Amino acid sequence: xxxxxxxxxxxxxxDQYFIRGKVPMTKEEVRAVTISKLRLQExxxxxxxxxxxxxxxxxxxxxxxxxxxxAIERNEEGIQLIRQNQQRFQVELDxxxxxxxxxLHTIDFFDRAIVGGSGGELEEILALCYQKLPDMGIVVVNAxxxxxxxxxxxxxxECGYQDxxxxxxxxxxxxxxxxxxxxxxxxxxxxISGTKGQxxxxxxxx
Amino acid sequence: xxxxxxxxxxxxxxDQYFIRGKVPMTKEEVRAVTISKLRLQExxxxxxxxxxxxxxxxxxxxxxxxxxxxAIERNEEGIQLIRQNQQRFQVELDxxxxxxxxxLHTIDFFDRAIVGGSGGELEEILALCYQKLPDMGIVVVNAxxxxxxxxxxxxxxECGYQDxxxxxxxxxxxxxxxxxxxxxxxxxxxxISGTKGQxxxxxxxx
Amino acid sequence: xxxxxxxxxxxxxxDQYFIRGKVPMTKEEVRAVTISKLRLQExxxxxxxxxxxxxxxxxxxxxxxxxxxxAIERNEEGIQLIRQNQQRFQVELDxxxxxxxxxLHTIDFFDRAIVGGSGGELEEILALCYQKLPDMGIVVVNAxxxxxxxxxxxxxxECGYQDxxxxxxxxxxxxxxxxxxxxxxxxxxxxISGTKGQxxxxxxxx
Amino acid sequence: xxxxxxxxxxxxxxDQYFIRGKVPMTKEEVRAVTISKLRLQExxxxxxxxxxxxxxxxxxxxxxxxxxxxAIERNEEGIQLIRQNQQRFQVELDxxxxxxxxxLHTIDFFDRAIVGGSGGELEEILALCYQKLPDMGIVVVNAxxxxxxxxxxxxxxECGYQDxxxxxxxxxxxxxxxxxxxxxxxxxxxxISGTKGQxxxxxxxx
Numbered sequence: 001x002x003x004x005x006x007x008x009x010x011x012x013x014x015d016q017y018f019i020r021g022k023v024p025m026t027k028e029e030v031r032a033v034t035i036s037k038l039r040l041q042e043x044x045x046x047x048x049x050x051x052x053x054x055x056x057x058x059x060x061x062x063x064x065x066x067x068x069x070x071a072i073e074r075n076e077e078g079i080q081l082i083r084q085n086q087q088r089f090q091v092e093l094d095x096x097x098x099x100x101x102x103x104l105h106t107i108d109f110f111d112r113a114i115v116g117g118s119g120g121e122l123e124e125i126l127a128l129c130y131q132k133l134p135d136m137g138i139v140v141v142n143a144x145x146x147x148x149x150x151x152x153x154x155x156x157x158e159c160g161y162q163d164x165x166x167x168x169x170x171x172x173x174x175x176x177x178x179x180x181x182x183x184x185x186x187x188x189x190x191x192i193s194g195t196k197g198q199x200x201x202x203x204x205x206x
Numbered sequence: 207x208x209x210x211x212x213x214x215x216x217x218x219x220x221d222q223y224f225i226r227g228k229v230p231m232t233k234e235e236v237r238a239v240t241i242s243k244l245r246l247q248e249x250x251x252x253x254x255x256x257x258x259x260x261x262x263x264x265x266x267x268x269x270x271x272x273x274x275x276x277a278i279e280r281n282e283e284g285i286q287l288i289r290q291n292q293q294r295f296q297v298e299l300d301x302x303x304x305x306x307x308x309x310l311h312t313i314d315f316f317d318r319a320i321v322g323g324s325g326g327e328l329e330e331i332l333a334l335c336y337q338k339l340p341d342m343g344i345v346v347v348n349a350x351x352x353x354x355x356x357x358x359x360x361x362x363x364e365c366g367y368q369d370x371x372x373x374x375x376x377x378x379x380x381x382x383x384x385x386x387x388x389x390x391x392x393x394x395x396x397x398i399s400g401t402k403g404q405x406x407x408x409x410x411x412x
Numbered sequence: 413x414x415x416x417x418x419x420x421x422x423x424x425x426x427d428q429y430f431i432r433g434k435v436p437m438t439k440e441e442v443r444a445v446t447i448s449k450l451r452l453q454e455x456x457x458x459x460x461x462x463x464x465x466x467x468x469x470x471x472x473x474x475x476x477x478x479x480x481x482x483a484i485e486r487n488e489e490g491i492q493l494i495r496q497n498q499q500r501f502q503v504e505l506d507x508x509x510x511x512x513x514x515x516l517h518t519i520d521f522f523d524r525a526i527v528g529g530s531g532g533e534l535e536e537i538l539a540l541c542y543q544k545l546p547d548m549g550i551v552v553v554n555a556x557x558x559x560x561x562x563x564x565x566x567x568x569x570e571c572g573y574q575d576x577x578x579x580x581x582x583x584x585x586x587x588x589x590x591x592x593x594x595x596x597x598x599x600x601x602x603x604i605s606g607t608k609g610q611x612x613x614x615x616x617x618x
Numbered sequence: 619x620x621x622x623x624x625x626x627x628x629x630x631x632x633d634q635y636f637i638r639g640k641v642p643m644t645k646e647e648v649r650a651v652t653i654s655k656l657r658l659q660e661x662x663x664x665x666x667x668x669x670x671x672x673x674x675x676x677x678x679x680x681x682x683x684x685x686x687x688x689a690i691e692r693n694e695e696g697i698q699l700i701r702q703n704q705q706r707f708q709v710e711l712d713x714x715x716x717x718x719x720x721x722l723h724t725i726d727f728f729d730r731a732i733v734g735g736s737g738g739e740l741e742e743i744l745a746l747c748y749q750k751l752p753d754m755g756i757v758v759v760n761a762x763x764x765x766x767x768x769x770x771x772x773x774x775x776e777c778g779y780q781d782x783x784x785x786x787x788x789x790x791x792x793x794x795x796x797x798x799x800x801x802x803x804x805x806x807x808x809x810i811s812g813t814k815g816q817x818x819x820x821x822x823x824x
Binding site for chain 2: 009010011032033036042064165166167174
Binding site: 144145146147148170172174177179180181182183184185186187188 | 790
């Protein structure tokens with residue numbers, strides 16, 4: 001296994017650096033935006049629910065060197081990929097195999113949560129995160145379907161999250177064909193984020 | 207003047223935190239992607255040509271605490287805004303007022319360059335960056351026009367940059383209207399990046 | 413009042429040809445796609461619910477010369493605009509002022525329905541359309557919010573519509589600034605369409 | 619071969635109705651917008667340069683029943699597909715096999731031109747169209763690369779076209795996955811159009 005040392009302070013590791021299977025992976029530009037919405041600190045404790053290939057968890061682990069990143073995935077193939085990518089990038093990661101909601105119950109503390117896949121339990125997961133997050137804790141949902149987009153916004157409101165933000169990102173990448181640059185689209189992604197409790201905006205701007 | 211302490215390790219400072227005039231500002235999601243393409247290290251020396259409100263320079267300054275960030279802007283209103291934003295965020299920034307190409311000549315060393323505005327001198331700026339950047343140095347151009355998009359890709363090829371990458375980003379943001387979330391589009395942005403000399407990809411993946 | 417003779421067989425009348433107030437108008441590219449999803453025939457009877465400025469109704473009236481187009485709008489300002497635009501383009505249009513669902517009850521027959529605005533009665537409107545449309549009748553919803561996007565797809569499924577199709581359209585237009593072409597985004601639109609009864613696709617492809 | 623009778627007056631024939639090979643096809647939503655920018659009349663004479671599968675030519679032939687549509691394609695596989703699609707849709711079409719610029723010389727008159735592929739001769743093709751088009755004639759270029767986008771806008775300006783318009787279209791389509799609707803992106807398309815001589819806008823708005 002080739003090791004990769006990511007020596008940069010910035011997220012957005014190129015997609016091809018990750019070992020991928022058939023598991024869909026969050027593309028590097030979307031990872032950069034997702035990580036930015038998570039507003040990580042060096043000592044953040046991050047839970048990645050539905051971690052897929054682990055690409056977001058690994059980006060977070062590069063930043064939260066004094067904190068911790070927990071990657072939850074219920075798909076066995078995903079778990080294998082996360083382990084392989086963890087070894088490739090040599091980051092610390094707690095990898096938990098199983099159901100997102102059930103495993104969230106077992107984690108004592110986290111102040112950031114990213115939901116990449118919810119296995120149909122989005123409502124319960126967002127409620128659990130709200131219950132467990134400290135004041136100013138942040139949750140971010142990455143959605144690729146209309147239903148998850150809608151449900152994430154609705155459930156966040158119902159739970160009481162503040163500063164709920166929804167963005168859609170449509171990215172295209174140039175592919176070189178001789179002297180031409182063909183623009184190829186990536187699927188649109190919706191990034192929905194919310195904060196528990198008083199808005200950090202207000203606090204900081206005082 | 208209110209001070210803002212950006213206590214996070216991640217870029218993507220909310221747009222409304224910056225003092226803005228009529229100068230167009232790179233939006234927070236685009237800043238997050240731009241910063242990710244710059245692949246900053248703690249000791250990077252970054253030049254921001256056409257720094258506008260200084261928003262990208264300030265994001266870079268948060269990350270490059272052992273390096274340096276130079277913001278070049280030829281518009282007087284821009285210079286004022288950069289100074290105000292620098293004071294607001296209390297970061298170190300070298301602010302240079304004048305023509306991009308001319309001022310680049312005066313800077314001894316930098317290993318990252320971001321071109322947000324070129325004042326019609328894109329070709330000269332990209333050539334100068336190529337000349338001054340060390341091996342593995344990176345340049346990123348943010349374009350909002352068809353002409354700059356095209357010229358940036360052409361000039362980068364002509365200069366000899368490697369790993370030239372072009373992406374387009376189309377972002378929309380939800381705006382709450384009663385119980386509805388109206389999606390409002392931001393203008394599309396093209397992010398063109400290139401590396402001087404041997405690809406970092408190849409080096410790292412060996 | 414200037415008259416405009418639209419002498420073309422194709423939809424997509426330039427936006428600036430319409431009299432607009434503060435009422436949001438479906439942009440010409442989105443109108444072209446919406447009209448295409450309606451699959452109009454010369455003798456189609458079309459109902460436009462939430463007709464806004466009447467721009468889609470007027471496009472439809474240009475095509476359905478042996479049929480009829482009914483424009484429903486509950487906003488008084490909208491009704492004035494529809495009347496003015498009808499006079500400007502000199503097309504036949506039944507203009508009904510009032511509540512969409514209530515007025516749909518009074519219309520004996522239509523085989524195409526476009527919902528541009530539902531005033532919170534989308535479920536009832538889609539159910540009524542399903543009840544009144546003949547076999548192979550088509551309904552198209554233009555949505556600009558996450559909630560309408562989601563609800564339109566859900567309600568169409570619940571009503572029993574077939575061939576439900578969802579597309580999102582993100583358009584940007586070049587604006588000339590000296591020698592540069594700045595790309596300016598229009599807000600994303602979601603176009604959701606469905607057919608009552610057996611799919612026209614299957615029938616035609618036999 | 620199954621025949622398809624397209625009984626609608628509106629463009630936007632579903633993609634799956636066409637026989638496709640490996641030749642890229644203009645997607646139905648883009649066809650609807652392209653046709654709208656062509657502003658066809660019943661007696662328009664249309665030339666489709668780089669006709670690909672013939673999908674745009676066939677849409678035009680449905681509308682220009684008193685005019686004519688000429689499909690030019692230099693790729694042999696394309697020619698076969700155009701013939702097959704013509705038979706499938708039973709429309710009249712002049713199909714010319716060979717080089718776009720060379721064949722344009724042989725056509726006496728046309729008042730609309732659509733350029734779907736230029737084989738590297740875009741400049742010559744746009745100049746020839748300008749020379750041959752009557753006053754108020756319209757040319758539309760569909761571009762999928764940065765270079766064609768740029769060159770189309772530049773050459774149109776140099777030729778003297780008026781009312782040059784550039785739009786980018788980014789479409790995504792919902793794909794049903796159980797109860798979820800996954801949004802899948804189509805590649806972005808740029809539609810550049812221009813008119814020879816005095817703007818129809820000004821004439822009509824008098």
